[in-house]
Amino acid sequence: xxxxxxxxxxxxxxxxxxxxxxxxxxxxxxxxxxxxxxxxxxxxxxxxxxxxxxxxxxxxxxxxxxxxxxxxxxxxxxxxxxxxxxxxxxxxxxxxxxxxxxxxxxxxxxxxxxxxxxxxxxxxxxxxxxxxxxxxxxxxxxxxxxxxxxxxxxxxxxxxxxxxxxxxxxxxxxxxxxxxxxxxxxxxxxxxxxxxxxxxxxxxxxxxxxxxxxxxxxxxxxxxxxxxxxxxxxxxxxxxxxxxxxxxxxxxxxxxxxxxxxxxxxxxxxxxxxxxxxxxxxxxxxxxxxxxxxxxxxxxxxxxxxxxxxxxxxxxxxxxxxxxx
Amino acid sequence: xxxxxxxxxxxxxxxxxxxxxxxxxxxxxxxxxxxxxxxxxxxxxxxxxxxxxxxxxxxxxxxxxxxxxxxxxxxxxxxxxxxxxxxxxxxxxxxxxxxxxxxxxxxxxxxxxxxxxxxxxxxxxxxxxxxxxxxxxxxxxxxxxxxxxxxxxxxxxxxxxxxxxxxxxxxxxxxxxxxxxxxxxxxxxxxxxxxxxxxxxxxxxxxxxxxxxxxxxxxxxxxxxxxxxxxxxxxxxxxxxxxxxxxxxxxxxxxxxxxxxxxxxxxxxxxxxxxxxxxxxxxxxxxxxxxxxxxxxxxxxxxxxxxxxxxxxxxxxxxxxxxxxxxxxxxxxxxxxxxxxxxxxxxxxxxxxxxxxxxxxxxxxxxxxxxxxxxxxxxxxxxxxxxxxxxxxxxxxxxxxxxxxxxxxxxxxxxxxxxxxxxxxxxxxxxxxxxxxxxxxxxxxxxxxxxxxxxxxxxxxxxxxxxxxxxxxxxxxxxxxxxxxxxxxxxxxxxxxxxxxxxxxxxxxxxxxxxxxxxxxxxxxxxxxxxxxxxxxxxxxxxxxxxxxxxxxxxxxxxxxxxxxxxxxxxxxxxxxxxxxxxxxxxxxxxxxxxxxxxxxxxxxxxxxxxxxxxxxxxxxxxxxxxxxxxxxxxxxxxxxxxxxxxxxxxxxxxxxxxxxxxxxxxxxxxx
Numbered sequence: 001x002x003x004x005x006x007x008x009x010x011x012x013x014x015x016x017x018x019x020x021x022x023x024x025x026x027x028x029x030x031x032x033x034x035x036x037x038x039x040x041x042x043x044x045x046x047x048x049x050x051x052x053x054x055x056x057x058x059x060x061x062x063x064x065x066x067x068x069x070x071x072x073x074x075x076x077x078x079x080x081x082x083x084x085x086x087x088x089x090x091x092x093x094x095x096x097x098x099x100x101x102x103x104x105x106x107x108x109x110x111x112x113x114x115x116x117x118x119x120x121x122x123x124x125x126x127x128x129x130x131x132x133x134x135x136x137x138x139x140x141x142x143x144x145x146x147x148x149x150x151x152x153x154x155x156x157x158x159x160x161x162x163x164x165x166x167x168x169x170x171x172x173x174x175x176x177x178x179x180x181x182x183x184x185x186x187x188x189x190x191x192x193x194x195x196x197x198x199x200x201x202x203x204x205x206x207x208x209x210x211x212x213x214x215x216x217x218x219x220x221x222x223x224x225x226x227x228x229x230x231x232x233x234x235x236x237x238x239x240x241x242x243x244x245x246x247x248x249x250x251x252x253x254x255x256x257x258x259x260x261x262x263x264x265x266x267x268x269x270x271x272x273x274x275x276x277x278x279x280x281x282x283x284x285x286x287x288x289x290x291x292x293x294x295x296x297x298x299x300x301x302x303x304x305x306x307x308x309x310x311x312x313x314x315x316x317x318x319x320x321x322x323x324x325x
Numbered sequence: 326x327x328x329x330x331x332x333x334x335x336x337x338x339x340x341x342x343x344x345x346x347x348x349x350x351x352x353x354x355x356x357x358x359x360x361x362x363x364x365x366x367x368x369x370x371x372x373x374x375x376x377x378x379x380x381x382x383x384x385x386x387x388x389x390x391x392x393x394x395x396x397x398x399x400x401x402x403x404x405x406x407x408x409x410x411x412x413x414x415x416x417x418x419x420x421x422x423x424x425x426x427x428x429x430x431x432x433x434x435x436x437x438x439x440x441x442x443x444x445x446x447x448x449x450x451x452x453x454x455x456x457x458x459x460x461x462x463x464x465x466x467x468x469x470x471x472x473x474x475x476x477x478x479x480x481x482x483x484x485x486x487x488x489x490x491x492x493x494x495x496x497x498x499x500x501x502x503x504x505x506x507x508x509x510x511x512x513x514x515x516x517x518x519x520x521x522x523x524x525x526x527x528x529x530x531x532x533x534x535x536x537x538x539x540x541x542x543x544x545x546x547x548x549x550x551x552x553x554x555x556x557x558x559x560x561x562x563x564x565x566x567x568x569x570x571x572x573x574x575x576x577x578x579x580x581x582x583x584x585x586x587x588x589x590x591x592x593x594x595x596x597x598x599x600x601x602x603x604x605x606x607x608x609x610x611x612x613x614x615x616x617x618x619x620x621x622x623x624x625x626x627x628x629x630x631x632x633x634x635x636x637x638x639x640x641x642x643x644x645x646x647x648x649x650x651x652x653x654x655x656x657x658x659x660x661x662x663x664x665x666x667x668x669x670x671x672x673x674x675x676x677x678x679x680x681x682x683x684x685x686x687x688x689x690x691x692x693x694x695x696x697x698x699x700x701x702x703x704x705x706x707x708x709x710x711x712x713x714x715x716x717x718x719x720x721x722x723x724x725x726x727x728x729x730x731x732x733x734x735x736x737x738x739x740x741x742x743x744x745x746x747x748x749x750x751x752x753x754x755x756x757x758x759x760x761x762x763x764x765x766x767x768x769x770x771x772x773x774x775x776x777x778x779x780x781x782x783x784x785x786x787x788x789x790x791x792x793x794x795x796x797x798x799x800x801x802x803x804x805x806x807x808x809x810x811x812x813x814x815x816x817x818x819x820x821x822x823x824x825x826x827x828x829x830x831x832x833x834x835x836x837x838x839x840x841x842x843x844x845x846x847x848x849x850x851x852x853x854x855x856x857x858x859x860x861x862x863x864x865x866x867x868x869x870x871x872x873x874x875x876x877x878x879x880x881x882x883x884x885x886x887x888x889x890x891x892x893x894x895x896x897x898x899x900x901x902x903x904x905x906x907x908x909x910x911x912x913x914x915x916x917x918x919x920x921x922x923x924x925x926x927x928x929x930x931x932x933x934x935x936x937x938x939x940x941x942x943x944x945x946x947x948x949x950x951x952x953x954x955x956x957x958x959x960x961x962x963x964x965x966x967x968x969x970x971x972x973x974x975x976x977x978x979x980x981x982x983x984x985x986x987x988x989x990x991x992x993x994x995x996x997x
Contacts, residue, residue, distance in 0.1 A: 147556025
């Protein structure tokens with residue numbers, strides 16, 4: 001057989017192979033000890049010396065062609081084998097995933113975190129205190145003496161041991177001033193309790209309260225802090241108003257309202273004011289030297305606005321369908 | 326306080342729209358709760374803050390409104406009244422500042438001159454005040470208008486002269502509405518020669534009150550000091566229109582004018598014989614308060630730059646008059662109706678109110694900085710995030726529950742009860758988070774949930790030791806019938822334990838050990854107590870089936886609860902570079918007695934092979950086929966390594982032999 005005919009056969013053979021066996025056979029057929037290329041190469045010694053290099057070159061070209069074809073056929077077959085095996089792994093991809101591993105934080109935790117993250121980033125220290133409080137920390141130290149009508153504003157739960165469940169997070173302010181002195185910049189999230197239950201009140205709820213004490217704090221500082229917070233929490237296009245109010249522990253006192261973007265109604269979101277000098281003095285600082293501002297908000301109310309929750313009580317039902325949204 | 330819109334417009338001599346009026350009042354701190362239609366008029370319900378006693382009347386509201394608007398306002402309706410005979414009873418004021426001024430008048434031979442005015446009836450009805458007797462209605466009407474509560478007695482029931490004094494110990498009075506009170510020595514009373522005829526400033530006695538049959542009337546209009554009235558009615562669980570006003574403070578100069586106004590109204594409607602108004606005062610009668618303040622005080626607190634003249638005129642609008650000034654201070658006199666103004670800051674608020682809070686400047690404040698400290702709150706949030714990553718949903722429950730729930734679980738000891746719970750189901754502070762979580766579980770199962778992983782971080786309360794303890798607790802539950810279609814994972818003891826082990830690892834908490842649980846809530850053989858540095862910090866396991874019924878559940882669930890206070894807050898310390906030399910591992914499988922715990926096996930391995938030991942990991946525990954009775958097979962993989970070199974085959978073989986002989990000696994374990 002001449003070289004050209006062999007080359008033609010070779011190409012044709014490789015076109016047709018589909019299995020590893022056929023490939024192995026072709027390898028033997030052309031490159032084996034008695035393979036056709038091997039056989040042809042033996043002819044070289046019968047040629048005159050002048051023709052030998054030309055013939056030799058042709059044979060080696062043929063051999064490398066064959067090896068290339070073998071190589072690419074091998075690759076093709078291997079891919080084919082993998083593809084065949086993959087078919088066996090066929091699954092129904094529309095079946096649900098087997099492991100749902102992520103839980104959810106409670107909406108109140110998320111809301112609290114959104115608030116505390118803001119104030120943390122502004123350098124506030126996060127503080128907490130006991131939920132069972134004494135009359136002193138919950139009322140007296142906050143300038144709400146016994147028989148003060150303001151105690152009516154707090155429907156207090158009293159305990160049989162004479163203590164009470166704190167009605168606001170403000171006692172933490174006093175405890176922090178006593179512990180850390182001034183200057184002070186704290187934010188206190190926590191549970192508080194009032195004897196009240198309806199669509200907008202639950203007997204336990206959460207508050208966040210902030211306090212800044214230093215020399216020469218003024219009402220403008222308070223306004224600035226609140227405005228920046230509202231920009232962050234409700235968006236910069238939120239309409240805000242400050243109006244006078246009354247808390248025994250601040251003077252002047254203010255209530256902050258934002259305008260609901262849909263209903264155009266004013267919604268009360270927090271109370272604030274300059275810390276009453278009596279409170280500063282009672283906590284052991286000199287009100288002639290130090291002044292401060294404080295603000296506090298109900299987290300349920302903020303969550304209500306954030307998530308458009310209608311009934312406050314749904315926050316404490318712990319229905320997984322509600323919580324896992 | 327409910328007031329007719331038309332009464333306010335009449336008092337302010339202007340007719341703004343009801344919404345505009347309410348908005349303006351809100352901006353000066355008088356909050357409007359509600360506006361309702363009423364017989365072609367509106368009833369505005371005000372939510373007055375306790376400091377503003379001066380606004381507890383129609384004219385009080387109008388006065389503040391006019392000050393804000395810069396309008397003129399005459400504070401009291403002046404009325405003319407002339408009485409005839411001398412008032413015959415003697416009035417003695419023996420309660421020092423408790424009552425320092427008392428005006429009285431007596432009326433007899435009442436005959437109707439004209440029909441009782443509709444205007445008065447409507448005003449009372451709108452305010453929610455019941456019509457009792459024409460004279461009482463008139464004094465109540467004057468109270469609504471002026472803020473001065475007055476009281477009408479049946480004069481014939483009064484024995485002898487009148488004394489205003491403190492109650493004697495255990496003195497009794499039956500007040501209007503037939504409620505009998507036992508008074509204490511700090512209660513102020515109006516008494517005749519026999520007994521108290523009124524709980525002063527709060528309520529008259531029912532015995533001395535007027536009825537249709539009353540012939541001779543006696544009207545009281547007095548000044549009672551707020552500090553004496555404060556909280557007294559509340560102490561007995563009630564409030565009256567009078568007590569609410571007196572405890573906030575009623576203008577001490579008002580009693581005569583208000584009485585005169587009431588009498589002029591009576592004269593318009595009735596023919597009657599009137600005595601002269603008799604006013605008794607003692608030396609404790611209050612003087613107007615004086616407040617010294619500097620311009621700097623005001624501007625510094627408000628961040629403003631107001632001049633003396635504008636401050637003077639702002640305060641003047643509120644009838645706060647500047648009476649003196651020197652180099653440092655301006656001296657202001659507070660009007661007799663403002664009990665809430667006593668210190669500088671109070672005047673500063675008044676200035677701010679009239680300027681308008683929204684008109685005050687915003688000032689940037691960068692001066693206060695606080696050293697950063699990692700707070701407990703951050704730690705709790707990290708734990709919450711960890712639990713969420715493990716597939717747990719966070720729940721938040723009330724801190725109080727039904728004491729029965731605790732009793733049923735045998736965890737009522739040392740629980741703290743509320744004195745005034747909202748209802749029985751919220752009467753006791755929880756001693757454990759379990760009952761709340763079990764309630765959540767029951768609730769969700771009833772709503773068709775087949776799997777539940779929930780956790781809560783919250784305080785538990787106990788009258789013993791430190792009162793409140795911060796705990797984390799979780800529940801895991803699955804219904805095997807509805808198991809996820811291709812998972813073998815059981816929500817069981819080891820599932821929860823694995824999560825807790827991971828939690829301890831995540832927060833770098835070492836020295837945790839697990840022992841068979843002594844917790845009576847839990848299954849005695851399938852639960853563990855958790856110890857940190859040999860101190861009990863919590864438990865994990867399945868609930869003892871004997872509690873299923875009281876928890877309203879039918880089948881087992883797994884639960885853990887850990888005291889978070891006991892755990893250290895470890896920061897991530899130095900990071901250690903792992904060895905670059907290879908690790909060698911060998912697998913072992915032993916047959917040993919069933920009773921031998923894995924903990925003992927692990928200890929035995931650790932003490933047997935001390936050199937190059939890295940760790941041991943169990944990968945199989947098996948009883949059954951090919952294992953003798955009372956025995957089990959356990960299989961584990963041990964790893965060794967060095968950070969100095971690659972270990973030789975001989976070194977490893979030596980360690981392997983040590984483990985095998987150690988296991989044989991200690992447990993007579995057979996290598997399989």
